[in-house]
Amino acid sequence: MLNKMIVLTMPVIPRAIVRLVSKRYIAGDSLPDAIRTVKQLNTQGMVATLDVLGESAAKAEESAAAVEEYFRVLDAIDKERLDCNVSVKPTQLGMLIDKKLCYENIEKIVQKANLYKNFVRIDMEDSSVTSDTIDLFLQLKKEYDQVGIVIQAYLRRSIDDVNRLARLKTNFRLCKGIYIEPREIAYKHPDIIVKNFAFLVEKTLHAGCYIGIATHDEKVVWESLRLIDRLGCKRDAFEFQMLLGVDEQLRKILVDAGYKLRVYVPYGRQWYAYSMRRLKENPKIAFYIIKAFFGIK
Numbered sequence: 001m002l003n004k005m006i007v008l009t010m011p012v013i014p015r016a017i018v019r020l021v022s023k024r025y026i027a028g029d030s031l032p033d034a035i036r037t038v039k040q041l042n043t044q045g046m047v048a049t050l051d052v053l054g055e056s057a058a059k060a061e062e063s064a065a066a067v068e069e070y071f072r073v074l075d076a077i078d079k080e081r082l083d084c085n086v087s088v089k090p091t092q093l094g095m096l097i098d099k100k101l102c103y104e105n106i107e108k109i110v111q112k113a114n115l116y117k118n119f120v121r122i123d124m125e126d127s128s129v130t131s132d133t134i135d136l137f138l139q140l141k142k143e144y145d146q147v148g149i150v151i152q153a154y155l156r157r158s159i160d161d162v163n164r165l166a167r168l169k170t171n172f173r174l175c176k177g178i179y180i181e182p183r184e185i186a187y188k189h190p191d192i193i194v195k196n197f198a199f200l201v202e203k204t205l206h207a208g209c210y211i212g213i214a215t216h217d218e219k220v221v222w223e224s225l226r227l228i229d230r231l232g233c234k235r236d237a238f239e240f241q242m243l244l245g246v247d248e249q250l251r252k253i254l255v256d257a258g259y260k261l262r263v264y265v266p267y268g269r270q271w272y273a274y275s276m277r278r279l280k281e282n283p284k285i286a287f288y289i290i291k292a293f294f295g296i297k
Helices: 002-008 015-022 031-043 060-082 099-114 127-141 158-165 190-206 218-230 249-257 273-281 283-294
Strands: 047-052 084-088 120-123 147-152 172-175 211-214 238-243 259-267
Touching: 002 015, 015 273, 031 047, 031 060, 031 259, 047 060, 060 084, 060 099, 060 211, 084 218, 099 120, 099 127, 099 249, 120 127, 127 147, 127 158, 147 158, 158 190, 190 211, 211 218, 218 249, 238 249, 249 259
Parallel strands: 047 084, 047 259, 084 120, 120 147, 147 172, 172 211, 211 238, 238 259
Antiparallel strands: none
């Protein structure tokens, strides 16, 4: 409760303090910063996905600039021979401007990735764009194999979406979801969200889909491992995924146990909005920021 109350005070905390703590969770402002982080992760036995921070582009020029940055990312991944793919956000690439523009922008990135035999994950944002994001993915899936999507376990609609998409042997990232949604759209009870997450893991694995189990919740990890064992899944049928800088001990436990683990590595100048969302998701981080602000050790 204290940590949640602290989150409400975050907007009055100087950005410099938020930046200080958020450095652990963001690779840096520039692509070279991100490449160094991915190299380090690769040497530690982990793979990665790179995300260029930014969303809700209001101008076509902004979305075009994001496309160019993703081209540079894919070039760098190939040049440096990194074990890494990319994640893209539809609203950063024009979803709120024009759906056709968004599709064309993402298609350009997918085509570029295909040249390098790489993979593009389409991130899922808030519920206002869920249907449009799935429609965009389905359109891309008709032409390209190396593309995947994200499903959020806290959304009530997600089981229907999984049932629909699993028939296409979709490559899924399953996560809890972090956007603030009303009760009629999203489950609110943590136990129900965990159970629904496990339900989606079971559904996707049973359908023979490749899945990324994106979580820092050890209850979800345990439920997933239970299902993997019961279904007799091979380890090339799934991977675990975690955010940069979050629960590195659990991350190491999974890697040491021989599981494939992918780290989500964000970078860029649009760090503040990302940081505030993550603070709302994990209020414990906010407590560290308050301590830093008041000089508490």
